[in-house]
Amino acid sequence: MRNARGILAAAVAVGVLATGCGSDGGDKKEALPKAEKLAADTGARYTSIGVPALDGLTCDKGNGGFHFGNDLDMLIAGDDDLPEIKQDSGKDKVSCFGATRITLGKGGMRATVPHLTTRTTLYEKVADPAASLNAVFSHTMDLVKGYGRNPVGEPRTFTTKELVVKCQQNVSDTFPMTTCFWANYGAIGVVDFFPPDGKHVPIDEAAARTHQFAVGALTAAGTS
Numbered sequence: 592m593r594n595a596r597g598i599l600a601a602a603v604a605v606g607v608l609a610t611g612c613g614s615d616g617g618d619k620k621e622a623l624p625k626a627e628k629l630a631a632d633t634g635a636r637y638t639s640i641g642v643p644a645l646d647g648l649t650c651d652k653g654n655g656g657f658h659f660g661n662d663l664d665m666l667i668a669g670d671d672d673l674p675e676i677k678q679d680s681g682k683d684k685v686s687c688f689g690a691t692r693i694t695l696g697k698g699g700m701r702a703t704v705p706h707l708t709t710r711t712t713l714y715e716k717v718a719d720p721a722a723s724l725n726a727v728f729s730h731t732m733d734l735v736k737g738y739g740r741n742p743v744g745e746p747r748t749f750t751t752k753e754l755v756v757k758c759q760q761n762v763s764d765t766f767p768m769t770t771c772f773w774a775n776y777g778a779i780g781v782v783d784f785f786p787p788d789g790k791h792v793p794i795d796e797a798a799a800r801t802h803q804f805a806v807g808a809l810t811a812a813g814t815s
Contacts, residue, residue, distance in 0.1 A: 621646070621799035623749055623756075629720060630752040632776040638676070640683060640711045641811020643804055648687040648706060655686030655705035662738040663763050665770055665783040667712050669730025673723065673779075676713040685709045685808065693785050695766055704785045709804060711780035721755050724748075724774035728757045731772070731781070739764060743791065749798045753806050756798045760791040767791040771801040780805055 642650050658664045686705040693704050717723050732742065746759035758771035769784040769792040782801045784792040 621796070621803055623795065623799040623802055624751050626750055626752045629750060629755060629775070636676070636715065636777045637713050637809050637812045639678065639812045640685065640713070641808050642685055643807025643811055645687055645800070645803060645807065648689050650685055650687040652685055653681065654684050654708055655688065657686075657702060657704045657708075659764060661764070663735065663740060665708070665710065665731075665735065665781050667710055667727055667731060667772075667779055667781055668734050669727045670712060670714075670723065670779060673717060674715040676715060678713060683710050683712060685711075685804075687804075689787070691787070693787050695785070697765065706787060707782055707784050707800070707804075709780060709782045709808075711778055711805075711808065713778050715777075717774055717776050717779065720774040720776060720779075721748075721750075723779060724755050724757055724772055727774070727779055728759075728772045732759065732761075732770075740768075743767075747794050747798070749802075751802055754802065756801050758794045758798050758801070760794065769794060769797040771797050773801050773805050775805075775809075778805075778809060780808075 642652060644650075686708045689706045693706060694701050695704055728746065732740070736742065740761050740763045743760040743762060746757055749756045754773050754775040756771055756773045758769060760767065760769050762768065767786045767790055771782045771784075773780050773782070782797070782804055784797050784800070786792065
């Protein structure tokens with residue numbers, strides 16, 4: 592795990608964070624294209640993560656200039672049995688901002704944060720995406736719980752033709768977060784949603800946005 596720093600200690604300067612870009616929104620609701628089961632493996636594998644175009648958001652590589660510290664940043668764990676395709680350091684992260692900024696405050700300090708942050712790991716093969724997703728979800732959520740991310744309610748799983756998504760709301764250092772993990776035959780990722788109105792992003796909405804991100808990022812990346 593990473594170094595232990597307080598939440599807003601990572602907000603190097605609010606003025607710097609506030610210069611992150613935005614577009615016209617970030618609150619447009621998308622529909623999740625549900626399916627009875629994941630489509631068969633086409634053999635497509637990915638060499639890098641692209642930056643997708645998401646309605647109402649402006650996305651770029653990196654963590655958006657912010658991280659919680661105290662090991663509260665979301666990660667992907669429990670995938671040791673999967674053959675990983677190595678990426679350059681930092682290339683697994685994408686963050687997205689909306690025009691209406693989200694500001695977190697604690698102890699007299701305030702910081703502007705992304706609407707969502709993502710991490711994606713690429714693999715030579717994920718033979719059973721649903722099983723691997725469950726393993727990663729359970730391992731990671733148990734791990735971060737030990738550092739102060741407390742689950743709220745029950746997780747929900749969604750299946751589309753392209754991927755499987757599993758989401759759960761949680762509280763991280765008093766802030767209501769919604770977190771979705773996703774998997775297909777060549778990648779596993781996580782999307783962490785910050786609270787745009789001080790409340791959890793609804794799980795259906797988070798799952799739909801997660802699907803949109805994953806499909807766009809992998810399409811943009813190119814396959815081999």
